[in-house]
Amino acid sequence: MVFEGAVFSAASFDKADFSPKVLTCIDQSGMIDRVISVDEPDFKSVKQTAANHNILHPIPNGSYLLPGFTDLHVHAPQWPQAGLALDRPLNEWLQTYTFPLEAKYENLDFARKTYKSLVHELLANGTTSVLYFGSTHVDANLILAKICAESGQRAFIGKVAMDNPDQTPDFYRDSSSKEALEQTEVFIQQLQQLQKKTSSELVPVITPRFVPSCTDETLQGLGKLARKYNLPIQSHCSESIWEDHYAIDRFHQRDAEVLDKFGLLTNKSVMAHGTQLQNSDLDLFKQRNTAIAHCPISNVYFGDSVLSTKHAHNKGVEVGMGTDLSGGYSPSIYRNMQQAIMSSQMLQDSGVKNSRISAVNAFYLATVGGANALSIPTGKIRAGYKADLQIVNDQYSNIMSNNANDIFERLIYHTTKNQINEVYVSGKQVINQGDNNGK
Incomplete structure (x- = not known):
């Protein structure tokens, strides 16, 4: 699977990284294989290949990919x-x-x-x-x-x-x-x-x-x-x-x-x-x-x-x-x-x-x-980490600031399970808001 969209991930105790548009590529073992920024030379070709194989997953505008x-x-x-x-x-x-x-x-x-x-x-x-x-x-x-x-x-x-x-x-x-x-x-x-x-x-x-x-x-x-x-x-x-x-x-x-x-x-x-x-x-x-x-x-x-x-x-x-x-x-x-x-x-x-x-x-x-x-390679959206992910909707994006820091704090303070649209563990979808019983 290849996710296309914006990502928040902790870089350190005092810093969270924001990437407004990247491809997060998940391999068959459920690990993050690559995170490709839009300015990398193979961004378009990787995206097209994923689309051709029906594994491209666009993240909607106003939603963000976060670690589980x-x-x-x-x-x-x-x-x-x-x-x-x-x-x-x-x-x-x-x-x-x-x-x-x-x-x-x-x-x-x-x-x-x-x-x-x-x-x-x-x-x-x-x-x-x-x-x-x-x-x-x-x-x-x-x-x-x-x-x-x-x-x-x-x-x-x-x-x-x-x-x-x-x-x-x-x-x-x-x-x-x-x-x-x-x-x-x-x-x-x-x-x-x-x-x-x-x-x-x-x-x-x-x-x-x-x-x-x-x-x-x-x-x-x-x-x-x-x-x-x-x-x-x-x-x-x-x-x-x-x-x-x-x-x-x-x-x-x-x-x-x-x-x-x-x-x-x-x-x-x-x-x-x-x-x-x-x-x-x-x-x-x-x-x-x-x-x-x-x-x-x-x-x-x-x-x-x-x-x-x-x-x-x-x-x-x-x-x-x-x-x-x-x-x-x-x-x-x-x-x-x-x-x-x-x-x-x-x-x-x-x-x-x-x-x-x-x-x-x-x-x-x-x-x-x-x-x-727990000594498990997860918690970051970075190559070599397990694809434990959540797609979260910013419910106030239409009326509040869309500065990256403001979005991040808004997600931390306002997210409930109603704004968590999808959840993945080791690359496998376990929650889909369209399915009230999960998957």
């Missing part, structure tokens, strides 16, 4: 409660609402119905790669994986491990550390088999829910499994004042130090939230090459603070964007970019200097930052 987004933190089973009980304290929200909901995924029909809705909703919002927390149930997590494969979404999925009876309810936890570790390994092996069978982009992830939910034996065993299978790791780290203090009270160490002690901070680790991270923690993240999933909406409700994304970036820590469904109520990375910008301004207004981020910075987190955190 990477969401670094989604609690898949929590989708049915998105936006509910967010006025409650985190621990009460978990025990009263979240754990009872997640326990329902023992019912595989319920899992199938929910996950079909969730995966389609994320794709329709331009999210092409997702790092998912599943539930404790192996079979339900495999249903999520199958739906991602069928829908064409790139998915990193973890069976949640949680066995600490002091912090998890008796109706929803692994019955022992032995069960938590054995079931995690079963899930890893079955997901790898599914990946081979479907040739889809599925990766199992080691997933301790967070330090309070797990016994020492489970944390230790999960670190060993991550090394055995060379897998990504996801969890929460210094998500709130309560979690931060819990680690100190139990281990006499900071949350990041505890995770590191058990081998859970690696160059394949993504830790969510981090609103309470101190400089020593960020230095440890940098040393281990561990990334942060910035979840700006949910941090407003449960984080007790604002993560200084610019400070973390300047310290050399990779940061990407996460929705944190359902602690964050919106499945839209656009909505989370907007909140990230607003929250950073509030942080600066509170006296934290040089903490404000721009639309360009937020766009980098949503594309390149997330892709780098």
